[in-house]
Amino acid sequence: MNRRWVVLGLLGVAGCATTPPLPPPRLLPPGETLGELEPLVLAWPGPEGLTIRVASKGCTAKPDWTFYVERKGSAATLAFGRRRVDACRSSGGQVDIAFTWAELGLPRGSEVRLLNPVGR
Numbered sequence: 001m002n003r004r005w006v007v008l009g010l011l012g013v014a015g016c017a018t019t020p021p022l023p024p025p026r027l028l029p030p031g032e033t034l035g036e037l038e039p040l041v042l043a044w045p046g047p048e049g050l051t052i053r054v055a056s057k058g059c060t061a062k063p064d065w066t067f068y069v070e071r072k073g074s075a076a077t078l079a080f081g082r083r084r085v086d087a088c089r090s091s092g093g094q095v096d097i098a099f100t101w102a103e104l105g106l107p108r109g110s111e112v113r114l115l116n117p118v119g120r
Contacts, residue, residue, distance in 0.1 A: 037081065037116045038054070038080060038082055039117045040052050048100055048101070049099050050098070050112070056086055056090075057087070057091070057093065058086070058089070058093060059087060060086045061097075067079065067099065067104065068081070077113045078112050078114050079116060
């Protein structure tokens with residue numbers, strides 16, 4: 001066996017051994033939201049899906065947003081986030097973005113807990 005491969009293997013194992021462990025996940029009490037999530041102006045359910053109203057400088061569109069859904073029992077936890085920053089220079093506008101229940105992967109009438117702060 002080549003000595004270089006042995007040394008590289010030992011360096012690889014030593015590098016993994018010095019990586020600090022990840023912190024445990026933080027559990028949120030009911031009603032508390034994550035500060036890292038994009039604040040929404042409004043959010044409301046409808047018969048076809050969920051609509052969010054967000055701040056915009058003029059360039060915000062639906063493709064700029066993504067969502068994360070976690071289903072546990074009868075309720076679903078939902079969080080929205082921007083894929084791209086709105087880099088336009090217009091001031092203080094808002095835009096409504098609608099997501100259908102099918103897009104969200106949820107049946108109509110689902111109980112949903114929204115993690116984003118609303119109305120701030």
